[in-house]
Amino acid sequence: MAVTYHQFDCVIVGAGGGGLRAALESSKRASTAVVTKLYPTRSHTGAAQGGMCAALANVEEDSWEWHTFDTVKGGDYLVDQDAAEIMCREAIDAVIELEHMGLPFNRTPDGRIDQRRFGGHTRNHGEAPVRRACYAADRTGHMILQTLFQQCVRNHVQFFNEWFVLDLILTDDNRCAGVVAYELKTGELHVLHAKSVLFATGGFGKFFRITSNAHTLTGDGPGMCLRRGIPLEDMEFFQFHPTGIYGLGILLSEAARGEGAILLNGEGERFMERYAPTIKDLAPRDMVSRAIYQEIAEGRGVGGKDFVHLDVRHLSREVLETKLPDITEFARLYLGVEPTTELVPIQPTAHYAMGGIPTDVGAQVVVDEANSPLPGLYAAGECACVSVHGANRLGTNSLLDIIVFGRRGGIQMAEHAAESELPPLPEDPAAGARDLLAGLLKRSVGGEGDERIAPLRKRLQDEMMADCGVVRTDESLGRVLGTIAELRERYGRAGVEDKGSAYNTELLEAVEMGFLLDLAEVTAVAARARTESRGGHYREDFPLRDDGYWMRHSLARRREDGTIELNYKPVTVTRYMPMERKY
Amino acid sequence: MKVQLKIQRFDPATQDKPVWGNYVAEVEDNGRVLDALHYVKWYLDGTLALRRSCGHGVCGSDAMVINGVNRLACKVLCKTLDQPVTVEPIRGLKVEKDLIVDMEPFFAGYRAVQPWLVPDDTDPGGRERLQSPEERARYDDTTKCILCAACTTSCPIFWGDDTYVGPAAIVNAHRFIFDSRDAGDRERLEILSAREGAFRCRTTFNCTEACPRGIKVTEAIQEVKRTILYRKV
Numbered sequence: 001m002a003v004t005y006h007q008f009d010c011v012i013v014g015a016g017g018g019g020l021r022a023a024l025e026s027s028k029r030a031s032t033a034v035v036t037k038l039y040p041t042r043s044h045t046g047a048a049q050g051g052m053c054a055a056l057a058n059v060e061e062d063s064w065e066w067h068t069f070d071t072v073k074g075g076d077y078l079v080d081q082d083a084a085e086i087m088c089r090e091a092i093d094a095v096i097e098l099e100h101m102g103l104p105f106n107r108t109p110d111g112r113i114d115q116r117r118f119g120g121h122t123r124n125h126g127e128a129p130v131r132r133a134c135y136a137a138d139r140t141g142h143m144i145l146q147t148l149f150q151q152c153v154r155n156h157v158q159f160f161n162e163w164f165v166l167d168l169i170l171t172d173d174n175r176c177a178g179v180v181a182y183e184l185k186t187g188e189l190h191v192l193h194a195k196s197v198l199f200a201t202g203g204f205g206k207f208f209r210i211t212s213n214a215h216t217l218t219g220d221g222p223g224m225c226l227r228r229g230i231p232l233e234d235m236e237f238f239q240f241h242p243t244g245i246y247g248l249g250i251l252l253s254e255a256a257r258g259e260g261a262i263l264l265n266g267e268g269e270r271f272m273e274r275y276a277p278t279i280k281d282l283a284p285r286d287m288v289s290r291a292i293y294q295e296i297a298e299g300r301g302v303g304g305k306d307f308v309h310l311d312v313r314h315l316s317r318e319v320l321e322t323k324l325p326d327i328t329e330f331a332r333l334y335l336g337v338e339p340t341t342e343l344v345p346i347q348p349t350a351h352y353a354m355g356g357i358p359t360d361v362g363a364q365v366v367v368d369e370a371n372s373p374l375p376g377l378y379a380a381g382e383c384a385c386v387s388v389h390g391a392n393r394l395g396t397n398s399l400l401d402i403i404v405f406g407r408r409g410g411i412q413m414a415e416h417a418a419e420s421e422l423p424p425l426p427e428d429p430a431a432g433a434r435d436l437l438a439g440l441l442k443r444s445v446g447g448e449g450d451e452r453i454a455p456l457r458k459r460l461q462d463e464m465m466a467d468c469g470v471v472r473t474d475e476s477l478g479r480v481l482g483t484i485a486e487l488r489e490r491y492g493r494a495g496v497e498d499k500g501s502a503y504n505t506e507l508l509e510a511v512e513m514g515f516l517l518d519l520a521e522v523t524a525v526a527a528r529a530r531t532e533s534r535g536g537h538y539r540e541d542f543p544l545r546d547d548g549y550w551m552r553h554s555l556a557r558r559r560e561d562g563t564i565e566l567n568y569k570p571v572t573v574t575r576y577m578p579m580e581r582k583y
Numbered sequence: 584m585k586v587q588l589k590i591q592r593f594d595p596a597t598q599d600k601p602v603w604g605n606y607v608a609e610v611e612d613n614g615r616v617l618d619a620l621h622y623v624k625w626y627l628d629g630t631l632a633l634r635r636s637c638g639h640g641v642c643g644s645d646a647m648v649i650n651g652v653n654r655l656a657c658k659v660l661c662k663t664l665d666q667p668v669t670v671e672p673i674r675g676l677k678v679e680k681d682l683i684v685d686m687e688p689f690f691a692g693y694r695a696v697q698p699w700l701v702p703d704d705t706d707p708g709g710r711e712r713l714q715s716p717e718e719r720a721r722y723d724d725t726t727k728c729i730l731c732a733a734c735t736t737s738c739p740i741f742w743g744d745d746t747y748v749g750p751a752a753i754v755n756a757h758r759f760i761f762d763s764r765d766a767g768d769r770e771r772l773e774i775l776s777a778r779e780g781a782f783r784c785r786t787t788f789n790c791t792e793a794c795p796r797g798i799k800v801t802e803a804i805q806e807v808k809r810t811i812l813y814r815k816v
Contacts, residue, residue: 039686041730042634042642099711102700102764104719104726111713136726142641143726150699185679214636247611250639330639333658334613445629454625497629502596503680506629 001437003189003430008033009417011179011194013165013221016043017141017402018381018409019200020148022363023157025410026196030417033192034157035181037164037216037508040149044202044214045402048141049327050255051133052098052399053121054091058112059131064088066124067132069576071397074120074284075354075390076535076545077578078234078553078571083361083386085574087397087404094403095134103147104136106323116323117258120284120394126583129258129282133396138253138326144399163190164508166433168197168224168377169425174367176376177423180433184508187501189430195420196413198378199225199357200406205238206512207520208350208469209461212244212251216512221383223515225357226522230367230374231557231567233385234355235519236527239393239536240470242288244349245334246307252327252346254395257281259319261312263288264343265300271308276583283583286392286536289348293470302345309343348470352393354536355526356385358555363409369555369569376416376423380409387553390571391535440510443495451494453510456487460520468524473541477528484521491517522556525564530554547578584612586619587667590631593678601678604628610661616649616668617656620682632681640795643731646673647682653733653793673736675745689732692748696756696774701767712764722761725754725803727796734790734800740783747783748775750790750800757803760810768810776811784808 009030012019019034026032036043055062067088072079099105099113106114115131123130136143152159160181167180169191178194204219205211222232242263243252257263262281265271275291276283283291296306312320312328317340320328331339357379358366363386365377381402388401445452460483467480491514498506532546533539552568559565586608593601608622617635624631633656635645640658647656648671650664661668676684702712728751735741735749756775759765775781781804790800 038636038642038644039690039730042636042644044637044642046729047637047639047641093709096709096711100702100707102702102759102762104722104762105711107714107716107719109716111715111718113711137723139641139727142729146726146728153694154697154699214642215638216636247613248639326641333660334639336613452625452629498632500594500596500630500680502594503632503683505632505634506624 001189001434003191005191005193006033007193007422009194010196010198010413011035011192012198012200013179014043014200014202015040015159016200016202016381017045017144017148017399018406020152021403021406022198022200022380022410022413024148024151024155025407026414027155027157029414032158033160035160035163035165035179035192037162039161040152040159041145043145044217046142046145047214047251048399049138049251049253050118050258051116051135051140051396052095053118053132053396054095054134054400055088055132056092056095056113056115056134058108059115061123062130062132064092066122066130067091069125070121071388071394072390072576073126073581074394075392076581077547077551078387078390078534080387080572081574081576082572083388086361087388087400090404091400094400098144098147098403101147101151103143105134106136116255117282118395119254119257119282122279126278129279133255133258135255137322138255138324141399165220166436166511168228169429170228171423171426174374175423176374177425178429180430182433182437184503184505187504189433191425191429193422193425195417195422196376196378198363198380198409198413199383200379200381201383203353203382204516204519205350205353207460207464207516209465210244210249210347211350212241212249213350218512219383219515219519220512221379222356223518226518226558229557230365231358231555232355232522233358233555234387234553235523235556236530236554237354237391237536238350238523239285239352239354240289240348241285241351242292242348243310243346245330246345246347248334249349250330250334251349251351252310252330252344253324256310256312256324256327259323260315261310264309264311265295266302266304266308267300271295279583284392284394287583289470290538292348307345307347310346311343312339313341352398353382354385354387354389354391354393356383359384359386361386361408362412363405364412369567371569376420378409378413380405391537436511437507440496440507441499443493445495445497449493451490453494453513456490456494457513457516459483460487460516464520468527471538471540472527473539474528477524481521481524481528484517484524488517522564526554526556526566529566551578584610584614584662586610586661588619588623589667589669590623591671592681594680595678605667612662614661615657616659616661616670617645619661619668620656620670632683634683641729643729646731646733646736647671648673653737655731655733655795658795673732675736675742686732688745689735689749689751692735692752693730693755695748696752697767697771698755698759700759700762700765702764703766714763718763722758724798725758727798728754728758729796731795733793733795737789737793739787739789740785746779748779750804753781753804753807754798754800757807760807772811775807781807781811
């Protein structure tokens with residue numbers, strides 16, 4: 001397997017919103033390569049629908065401080081409040097800057113950026129829903145991705161498309177020295193020797209059966225970090241979005257409820273009135289998903305099945321066509337349902353990882369309880385954990401996160417590159433990646449004891465959904481860990497049928513499956529240890545939040561022998577003491 | 584349900600010309616063509632190469648020719664198609680392997696039209712530029728483009744001449760030409776009036792039929808042509 005060497009100041013892995021925003025900063029200051037296993041415009045930022053919150057106060061009174069409070073409360077007080085303050089304060093400039101780059105936001109009658117309601121975003125600390133989400137119909141993420149890509153083209157950012165990063169290179173004294181990538185077109189390996197590396201690889205929802213995530217969201221960045229001894233933070237917190245298309249998990253934006261849609265159970269009752277009397281259907285996602293789970297568990301699903309209804313029939317045709325056109329089409333195409341006259345079957349869908357690679361507010365990766373930095377390594381967006389989302393992310397805050405911390409990461413990584421020497425490469429830096437691929441290529445499929453990837457992945461997705469989903473218990477988590485151990489053993493015998501070097505996407509999927517297994521295990525281990533319920537992590541056997549003991553972030557590290565070690569670090573509290581979370 | 588598939592297979596490293604592969608996939612009743620292709624790849628023949636990511640028509644990875652028409656595999660339900668379902672790579676771009684084509688000429692066309700906002704000289708300060716809802720609506724249709732190449736690779740002019748920037752590039756130029764905030768017309772229209780530009784279009788409407796986002800592609804191209812002729816937006 002041929003290996004080619006390259007040298008850059010900065011390497012960015014992933015070309016969604018976080019990676020592209022970082023690239024716009026670092027490429028102005030330092031030589032920068034953006035490496036993506038897709039094409040930039042295929043990134044899953046493009047699937048984000050509803051909006052990006054910022055307290056512009058264009059349509060009603062608002063303040064970034066209220067936004068911060070909502071973010072902290074929405075995150076069930078596990079949010080690092082200093083980071084949330086930065087995000088919500090910088091949100092305003094971030095939106096204006098995107099507008100200046102050309103983003104086609106919807107407009108108010110007087111020509112300013114229009115804003116709409118979104119789950120958990122309120123005026124004056126919970127009084128009532130507030131119009132805070134800036135949006136471009138129900139394709140805000142698409143417009144962010146396109147706009148950032150346009151700016152990157154304009155600025156001649158250097159892309160390496162369809163290169164799959166397999167390994168992170170660290171020096172003996174734990175500095176980042178680059179990455180190793182596999183070029184899909186040729187099957188060749190590339191060592192990208194660099195002073196700064198930023199992971200912006202997105203989420204890892206593909207270890208669940210029902211998910212809004214793309215097939216390619218397999219947690220490669222966090223997976224590589226874990227294998228290189230870097231801990232992952234708050235992995236037990238995974239968000240289920242309440243309104244996924246039944247059976248498919250495709251997202252129907254919370255913007256629908258922001259525009260007035262409601263949820264109905266099998267009896268036609270607007271059940272959210274019982275769970276969140278003040279803001280009802282616009283309660284945060286963890287609460288709505290749990291409410292749906294509860295309704296179904298108590299026999300009030302539709303027709304006794306595992307779904308409820310989203311009702312948009314009372315919304316005007318104009319609202320559907322100008323503000324929610326895509327999700328209207330999704331319902332028609334994938335369900336054969338006409339949303340203007342029929343109810344839309346929905347169920348919670350695995351949507352967003354609150355946990356990930358631990359970073360400080362400059363997107364620099366920190367590797368222990370004392371927040372010691374790993375020089376030269378950065379992470380931003382869903383693969384990172386700053387933590388601005390705590391135990392449950394509010395809708396729209398992910399687009400905000402990628403823009404604010406993508407920008408910060410891009411600046412920081414370039415400044416680090418300017419003031420440091422190129423770290424030495426270890427001898428044969430591609431060895432780990434080469435061995436990984438060689439193992440998978442060497443093993444066959446179809447013979448006695450051979451394993452194919454797809455059945456293993458399906459089993460993982462089914463079991464994670466059943467045992468590590470919206471509701472968890474010690475028993476269910478113990479069971480899923482048993483399954484993961486079995487799958488891990490079988491994965492060790494799995495091979496690929498395709499032995500070729502051009503576009504061997506079977507090999508790519510096999511590597512991705514390894515990352516999914518690693519991350520599923522860490523998720524289940526961290527979830528089993530957290531004997532409380534908070535945000536997206538709900539333990540039926542420990543249904544209450546325990547602030548006395550559990551106001552802390554988990555750090556899961558893989559030991560040399562493969563077992564997972566858990567440590568904890570405190571939550572940063574600046575102005576909001578934990579209160580009961582009622583809406 | 585069972586789906587009979589006839590997929591064009593081609594590995595330039597080992598084959599002189601493409602061959603048809605016949606498969607029977609098992610999918611849910613509302614399964615997409617992408618699900619059927621996944622079934623083949625995951626359970627029958629791992630060497631099948633295709634691109635895909637989001638699975639619901641917003642990332643633009645899986646444009647292919649399905650029963651003779653350019654579609655996204657994730658936006659066509661198998662039950663709506665005659666069987667066997669034929670699946671071929673999009674046309675006019677070099678096949679790299681099976682359903683994967685070389686996208687570089689397509690993106691070169693995109694880059695050529697300067698697809699970014701060229702702001703005018705006025706400093707908007709720390710606030711957004713104003714744009715009325717009517718001005719915003721003027722270019723709404725062409726902001727939907729996901730760069731899947733379904734339009735460009737359905738165009739007979741593009742098949743015959745890959746120096747033509749193609750419908751998708753013109754759609755992305757249109758998105759800025761008709762944006763009230765943009766001041767980049769002079770150069771952009773110059774590029775589009777050149778030999779490789781908008782006047783190669785012969786209004787066959789294939790592009791409009793192919794667009795999975797429902798963009799009125801031919802209309803957008805005509806509007807760009809008229810703008811070039813009359814130099815007014």
